Amino acid sequence: MAAAASSWEEALRKxxxxxxxxxxxDHLDYSISVEYDGPPIPYEVPRIKPLENRSSSSSSSxxxxxxxxxxxxxxxxxxxxxAATESARSSSAVLPQPDSDGAADASSASxxxxxxxxxxxxxxxPDLAAEPPxxxxxxxxxxxxxxxxxxxxxxxxxxxxxxxxxxxxxxGKGGILREREACLACGARYCGDCVLRAMGSMPEGRKCVGCxxxxxxxxxxxxxxxxxxxxxxxxxPREVQQIMKAERECAANQLRPGQLTVNGHxxxxxxxxxxxxxxxPPQKLRPGRYWYDKxxxxxxxxxxxxxxxxxxxxxxxxxxxxxxSNGNTQVFINGREITKLELRVLKLxxxxxxxxxxxxxxxxxxxxxxxxxxIRGKIWEKASTRLICSLFSLPTPPENTPGLREDASAPSSxxxxxxxxxxxxxxxxxxxxxxxxxSTIFKQAKFLYGSKFSAEEMQxxxxxxxxxxxxxxxxxxxxxxxxxxxxxxxxxxxxxxxDESHPSEESxxxxxxxxxxxxxxxxxxxxxxxxxxxxxxxxxAFFPAATREYAPVVEEIWRDPAxxxxxKRRNELHSLPNVAGYFLDKAIEVSSNEYEPTEKDxxxxxxxxxxxxxxxxxxxxxxQSMISDPxxxxxxxxxxxxxxxxIRVDSKGLNEGCRWLEMFEDIxxxxxxxSLSDYDQMWPRDSGDLCNKMILSKELFENIVNHPSxxxxxxxxxxxxxxxxxxxxDKIPLTVCEWFSDFSPVxxxxxxxxxxxxxxxxxxxxxKDLYASLCDRKLFVFQMKALERSTIDDSFxxxxxxxxxxxxxxxxxxxxxxxxxxxxxxxxxxxxxxxL
Numbered sequence: 001m002a003a004a005a006s007s008w009e010e011a012l013r014k015x016x017x018x019x020x021x022x023x024x025x026d027h028l029d030y031s032i033s034v035e036y037d038g039p040p041i042p043y044e045v046p047r048i049k050p051l052e053n054r055s056s057s058s059s060s061s062x063x064x065x066x067x068x069x070x071x072x073x074x075x076x077x078x079x080x081x082x083a084a085t086e087s088a089r090s091s092s093a094v095l096p097q098p099d100s101d102g103a104a105d106a107s108s109a110s111x112x113x114x115x116x117x118x119x120x121x122x123x124x125x126p127d128l129a130a131e132p133p134x135x136x137x138x139x140x141x142x143x144x145x146x147x148x149x150x151x152x153x154x155x156x157x158x159x160x161x162x163x164x165x166x167x168x169x170x171x172g173k174g175g176i177l178r179e180r181e182a183c184l185a186c187g188a189r190y191c192g193d194c195v196l197r198a199m200g201s202m203p204e205g206r207k208c209v210g211c212x213x214x215x216x217x218x219x220x221x222x223x224x225x226x227x228x229x230x231x232x233x234x235x236x237p238r239e240v241q242q243i244m245k246a247e248r249e250c251a252a253n254q255l256r257p258g259q260l261t262v263n264g265h266x267x268x269x270x271x272x273x274x275x276x277x278x279x280x281p282p283q284k285l286r287p288g289r290y291w292y293d294k295x296x297x298x299x300x301x302x303x304x305x306x307x308x309x310x311x312x313x314x315x316x317x318x319x320x321x322x323x324x325s326n327g328n329t330q331v332f333i334n335g336r337e338i339t340k341l342e343l344r345v346l347k348l349x350x351x352x353x354x355x356x357x358x359x360x361x362x363x364x365x366x367x368x369x370x371x372x373x374x375i376r377g378k379i380w381e382k383a384s385t386r387l388i389c390s391l392f393s394l395p396t397p398p399e400n401t402p403g404l405r406e407d408a409s410a411p412s413s414x415x416x417x418x419x420x421x422x423x424x425x426x427x428x429x430x431x432x433x434x435x436x437x438x439s440t441i442f443k444q445a446k447f448l449y450g451s452k453f454s455a456e457e458m459q460x461x462x463x464x465x466x467x468x469x470x471x472x473x474x475x476x477x478x479x480x481x482x483x484x485x486x487x488x489x490x491x492x493x494x495x496x497x498x499d500e501s502h503p504s505e506e507s508x509x510x511x512x513x514x515x516x517x518x519x520x521x522x523x524x525x526x527x528x529x530x531x532x533x534x535x536x537x538x539x540x541a542f543f544p545a546a547t548r549e550y551a552p553v554v555e556e557i558w559r560d561p562a563x564x565x566x567x568k569r570r571n572e573l574h575s576l577p578n579v580a581g582y583f584l585d586k587a588i589e590v591s592s593n594e595y596e597p598t599e600k601d602x603x604x605x606x607x608x609x610x611x612x613x614x615x616x617x618x619x620x621x622x623x624q625s626m627i628s629d630p631x632x633x634x635x636x637x638x639x640x641x642x643x644x645x646x647i648r649v650d651s652k653g654l655n656e657g658c659r660w661l662e663m664f665e666d667i668x669x670x671x672x673x674x675s676l677s678d679y680d681q682m683w684p685r686d687s688g689d690l691c692n693k694m695i696l697s698k699e700l701f702e703n704i705v706n707h708p709s710x711x712x713x714x715x716x717x718x719x720x721x722x723x724x725x726x727x728x729x730d731k732i733p734l735t736v737c738e739w740f741s742d743f744s745p746v747x748x749x750x751x752x753x754x755x756x757x758x759x760x761x762x763x764x765x766x767x768k769d770l771y772a773s774l775c776d777r778k779l780f781v782f783q784m785k786a787l788e789r790s791t792i793d794d795s796f797x798x799x800x801x802x803x804x805x806x807x808x809x810x811x812x813x814x815x816x817x818x819x820x821x822x823x824x825x826x827x828x829x830x831x832x833x834x835x836l
Contacts, residue, residue: 170194185211205247259287262317278311291324312363432673437720440786449619472580484517551591676725
């Protein structure tokens, strides 16, 4: 019996990690079979015959073999008894030839093994030439994974037993829908019953016992230190925390020095320790090539824009190269040529950076030009700049930069009034479909509340107007061709009818191939050239650079009778804005190099910038109002001011399911603008199909209301262009829009309400019903004319009242406030009379 005990102890010691204690025999959780070689016994020892080679195909026979112990496979340098040896000339598996010893071992092991994989040690030895070299640590090679030609490796690769996708790599049970825990090194997946047996006490985290000491697979580095549901079920929270800590901190799971290159220099172990141990290390660090700005802390992948700001002044890597981020702007920060995206953010932050400028930027965001030694300001000081960086996926310094923290015992250096003033900033998000008037509202607010356009913004507006001039003309020329074809087709049809009645007029009809939409050959040549440029998307490549050169031709085409006849049918040209005629009348003036946009030109221009991007405006409004704060008669107490930040995003930024809206979680109110006159307009979807523009505004409104970032945010609907709507409603019925097909106004005799007024209230109620069905909240509606500045002021005062009502509704200390406090009764306030 002593010999038998030593035999199973010796077999079990081979299966356990080196130095691991043997379990007590009473608590032994292993099924072990050893060959009996003691004195004769009166009964026959049970035996199972070994698997015979009945197939000439090595791959299929190998797949049919039972799986051996994975611990023995990973730790034994030589194949077990009875295992096949592989030919030096071939890497394919060969089935074992059973001998007496191998048969005995195989039969006894198969007889007593409880799990399916505890079968005979019948694994093949991989080709030595194909084995990866071992990483010499203290003269020993780490355990190697099973060969890809073995059935065990095939099972691990598929995540389970042979022929069962997603099955447990140890017991072979389960399928792809069962929860599994994967080894971070070899990828083998285990069910909840086998995790503890396969991974033991997890001294290095989620690794098989045979993978301890091996590095983790790089694709699984993102899961390092992140617990799973299975571990939460198997261990207590304290144990899970200890396992995750061991997984993150153990040496085998860390990046190795040779895997990181910073500024063209491979990191040493000391440099790697410094960069990982700094107060603000790089997040989600993976093997690769990086650049690092030691002065500002900017960090990014080689050839790409910065993606993080880490601790500065780290003595790692080589010298920062000018082409580290592959920039092409001729603007340099700390010796690195920045990218176009960084240059755009600098301009939005009002940093003057012409070509050839070299800046020094420090870790607190302060910057100066090289050689001047004068701090110009801080780049990331404004909240708007940080928001722009978030939109463009550019990094910003952390809120609490190490080294800049205040002493808790010392008096705070922050001024309390400034802190309270920052808390009072109310962010308003202005959205709307293209052509709804949201850009006009933004520009009117900029003029109304004291902000002026900078010289750079005026130049951008000028270039945008000059470029739009040719876009308007191309729409007219394309419509002219369509109308000309229709007119000539109608003329030919009339000619055929006349030919049947008067054969003598045949020659005269055939010679007449012109109509009121025809232009001369010189203008036709220019028209074909311009339409070809627009079709190829190269309009920005020619204009506004060539605006002055072609200005006389534009003037001549616009004055041509054929284009004027086309312009009379502008309602059929759905993509032609109403302001096209205004700018085409001034073609010569607008095309001049000395042209300076007037205030009216800026208001009429489409968009705010040439890139239709994200723009900001900060302004203040008096807190006191006639309805929520009646006058007290005291004039010695000046009323307080509330700061507002108006954020406007063009509709072109509302792509890909409005994912960008996630950054606007602190928005105080959403202002959605809809053009009333869009009810008969058609507009192309992203797919190119035409759709009613009011329907598109409705769909965009639904998407924004349903966005999780605005679950508790009040919405204000601005119904714009009421003046244009009044002119159109008498000519084109509202029912042309499918959404308004049930509009049937009945004019009562005792009121003087016009058809436009009835239609306006009908549209407003439609949006309010839609909003209530989506979120069961109150929608605030306001009627306006964006080109009239007084209605802009009224609209923002109305929004101020909405925010006050929303604050009081949430507090509702005395439980006396309800929505009826803000009604449509005109006796209360001019700013609330539009609320339906």
